[in-house]
Amino acid sequence: MRVKRYVVNALPEAVSRIRTELGKDAVILDTKEIKVGGFMGMFRKKKMEVIAAVETNSPKQPDPAPRKATPEVHAVVEQILQTAQRGTSAGTAVMEPPAAAAPSPAAVEAQPPKSAERENKEQYILNEIRDLREYMIKLSKQQSLLHEMSEPMLQLKERLQQQELDEEWIEKLVEELLEKQKRENRSFQKEEVWQQAKSIMAGWLEPFSNADISSEARIVHFVGPTGVGKTTTIAKLAADQTIKRGKKVGFITSDTYRIAAVDQLRTYANILNVPLEVVFSPSDLPKAYKGLAERDLIFMDTAGRNFRSELYVSEVISLLQSNEPNETILVLSLTGKTTDMSIIADRFTKYGIRKVLFTKLDETTVFGAILNLILKYQLQPTYLASGQTVPDDIERFRVSLYLDKLLGDGENE
Incomplete structure (x- = not known):
């Protein structure tokens, strides 16, 4: 028996090489994910290790035409690949595994039961086939669109x-x-x-347009990862509510992980003549609400954490409970990675949080993440914030103005 090891990006690539190098009678013995390359254990890339074998007395030859269907999974792989090689003109057609002839009862009894390991391997290969099929359909569709x-x-x-x-x-x-x-x-x-x-x-x-702070909410919580500018954004909104709308505003902060954050909000509170309450746990909230009983609107600043962790999200959610009308706004920075913002949005939307505010508009020229997040998570954008000037550097989200930034000037593209 001739055994050969392949290190590839995906299983279909290995199957093609195995068929070419070992012939149509080769079988896959084992597959597993490995990491290769890198420097001092870092930056390693994920690859797929595939072990294949063929009997030495079997002639090495390519498979010129589809074989007779068998119940073996590697035969299914080969038939899919052969179909893909003949062209993608029928890319939207559903590719189903070939049907095997029904075995006789005696043959069924003679077959040993499949091991769990073998079933897992076969399922893995079938999943790879489905991925390949979806890729071929997508590629065919993209090529068709490009021509038009x-x-x-x-x-x-x-x-x-x-x-x-x-x-x-x-x-x-x-x-x-x-x-x-x-x-x-x-x-x-x-x-x-x-x-x-x-x-x-x-x-x-x-x-999803025309969202704003609800006129019925008395308590508004602001949540989001560290460094997105929640505290400054709260000050901007408080100034707008105080100066332009004549409301009496109060502050609560639970961001006691950073002393500087408390001091920053206290500075804004002094400038705006707004009372500030500091809470260290959910049990402190009733006292804080009582201290701000005369206020029309309360803005609550929560601690910025690594909200990729479900634990930190649940900790913050525990602070958002109130018997009074309230709502929560997720604050995200446009300088963050789209993937990270997506993960954070996913964490909070599970708790019914739909309103979002984007900051640091002035620090980027890339705006696609806004539309991606709105459509994927059904978010309602409220404001766009830029710069540090209170209260000027914030504006309501307007679809037309946003799309102007996203599309740019077509004449210069």
């Missing part, structure tokens, strides 16, 4: 990719633009492409 797209649409796509908009929404936008062109039986010029794109995305965002 005009130069202005390609420029729009490039702009949105630079803005880190998810491919899901870029593809959906292009499909809608192409459909509009077909209905009107003409090609859009560059300016029209930008205008139509803005109109389509405005329609997507419309159900």
Whole structure:
């Protein structure tokens, strides 16, 4: 028997190499995930180790045509790969594993039961096949769209990719633009492409627009990771409510992990002539609410933590309980990574938190994360904050102004 080890990025790559190098009769003996490369144990990349073997008396030859279907999982892999190699013109068709001929009762009795390990391996390979099928369908769809797209649409796509908009929404936008062109039986010029794109995305965002601090809420909690600017944002909103709307505002802070955070909010409280209460645990909240009983509106600053951890999220949620009308606003910085913001949004939306406020607008030129998060988690954007000036550097979220930033000037793209 000839045994060979392959280190590849994904199982389909190994199957193709095995078939070419060992022939059609080769079988996969083992698969496992490994890490390779890196420097001093860091920056290592995930790879797949595949062990394959073939009987030495079996001639090494490629598989020129689909084999007769068997119940073996590696045969399913090969048939899928052969179908993919013949072209992706039928990429949207569902590829099902080949049906095996029904064995006789005697044959069934003679077959030994599958071990749990073997079943797990077979299931893993079937999952890889499904992933390959989905990839081929996606690739075929993308290639089809590319052939139909005009130069202005390609420029729009490039702009949105630079803005880190998810491919899901870029593809959906292009499909809608192409459909509009077909209905009107003409090609859009560059300016029209930008205008139509803005109109389509405005329609997507419309159900989530016009969100603000609820007029019925007396207590507003602000949650979010460390460094996003919650404290400064609270001061900006408090100044707006105090100066422009004539409301009596009070502050509560539970951010006792950072002494500087308490001092910063206390400074703002003194400037705005707003009372401040400090709480160290949920048991301190009744006393704090009593101390602010005369206030029309209470803004509560919570501690910034690593909210990728469910534990820290649950700790903060325990501070948000109140018998009075209240709501919670998630604060996220646009300078953060989209992946990290997505994880944090996922953590908090599980508790029903839907309102979001984005900060540090002035520190980035990439705005795709806003649309990604709104559409994926059904978030309601309330404000966009930029800079440190209180109360000026904050404004209500406006769909039209946001899309202007996302799309940029089409003439210069």
